[in-house]
Amino acid sequence: MTLRIAVQMDPISSVDINGDTSFAFIEAAQARGHKVWTYQPKHLSWSMGLITARAKPVTVQRIKDQPAIEGEAETLDLAKDVDVILMRQDPPFDMSYITACHVLEYLKGKTLVLNDPKWVRSSPEKLLPLDFPELIPPTLISRDLAEIKAFRAAHKDIILKPLYGNGGAGVFRVKPDDGNFSSMVEMFFGLNREPIIAQAFLPNVASGDRRVILIDGEPVGVINRVPQPGETRSNMHVGGRAEAAELSAADRHICETIAPVLKERDLVFVGIDVIGDRLTEINVTSPTGVQELKRFSGTDAAVLFWDAVERRLA
Numbered sequence: 001m002t003l004r005i006a007v008q009m010d011p012i013s014s015v016d017i018n019g020d021t022s023f024a025f026i027e028a029a030q031a032r033g034h035k036v037w038t039y040q041p042k043h044l045s046w047s048m049g050l051i052t053a054r055a056k057p058v059t060v061q062r063i064k065d066q067p068a069i070e071g072e073a074e075t076l077d078l079a080k081d082v083d084v085i086l087m088r089q090d091p092p093f094d095m096s097y098i099t100a101c102h103v104l105e106y107l108k109g110k111t112l113v114l115n116d117p118k119w120v121r122s123s124p125e126k127l128l129p130l131d132f133p134e135l136i137p138p139t140l141i142s143r144d145l146a147e148i149k150a151f152r153a154a155h156k157d158i159i160l161k162p163l164y165g166n167g168g169a170g171v172f173r174v175k176p177d178d179g180n181f182s183s184m185v186e187m188f189f190g191l192n193r194e195p196i197i198a199q200a201f202l203p204n205v206a207s208g209d210r211r212v213i214l215i216d217g218e219p220v221g222v223i224n225r226v227p228q229p230g231e232t233r234s235n236m237h238v239g240g241r242a243e244a245a246e247l248s249a250a251d252r253h254i255c256e257t258i259a260p261v262l263k264e265r266d267l268v269f270v271g272i273d274v275i276g277d278r279l280t281e282i283n284v285t286s287p288t289g290v291q292e293l294k295r296f297s298g299t300d301a302a303v304l305f306w307d308a309v310e311r312r313l314a
Helices: 019-032 096-103 117-121 145-155 181-191 205-207 251-262 290-297 302-314
Strands: 005-006 034-039 044-047 049-060 068-070 075-079 084-087 113-115 139-142 159-162 171-174 198-200 209-215 220-228 239-242 269-275 278-283
Touching: 005 019, 019 034, 019 049, 019 290, 019 302, 034 075, 044 096, 049 096, 068 181, 084 096, 113 302, 139 145, 145 159, 145 181, 145 198, 159 181, 171 239, 209 251, 209 302, 220 251, 220 290, 220 302, 239 290, 251 269, 251 278, 290 302
Parallel strands: 005 034, 005 084, 084 113
Antiparallel strands: 034 049, 044 049, 049 068, 049 075, 139 198, 159 171, 159 198, 209 220, 209 269, 220 239, 269 278
């Protein structure tokens, strides 16, 4: 089976060849003989029912500072010229992101879009876990200052973070004696009109924040991300150190619990975050960790992903 694949992503010229999951997906597709184009969300258009993208054919290569050879841009009819579209641009999960999901939804029944844009739009990574309150740490979603203060009073040591952020940006730990609490909340309120998310601090984060990768609802592997000394955040974007890990009983229980929802929503490639035995995020937008998983365990989730795609198209 030879596929025509369009990847909606951030500029490929700036990716990390040793860490970027989209790069790994394209590399694995290329090894199978599939043809790949990339485009940015700003190159996506809807015109009287015709959905197009101004895309460049690419050949990826493991050469630092030149991760891909790009051809001349061409306009693709996404209903006819490609078999698969991957939504892989990074958040923030803002109106631009949501609009791209709406546009790609019109391809339903014509072109396979993964993850399903309808459910990407309706499953933000910090809100989808609310479907499983028994799995998550104490959590508050609110813009009401009195509620946030009450949550802090109840749980003492808390985490504040933007509801639609990514990569650990804007994540703060607020200890019981932290005099910056009010300033932090004012800062969040001044940036946008959205609620913020507050969660009870989980001390187990010192031992790592596990990223479990699921394909078709099944866990295929896990890496542990350990924060730098003196740092609360373990995201690799902010210096977290990835290390080998094994799936724990808690990881498997969480995966078994959420799998039916992931399958129902056609969320094929997902990365969840687990601290201790608590689920903190379900990443369905552009999950990472594939290259680290392969280095530590030998499991090539990119290959497993394309196996799943080909099963669907067969």
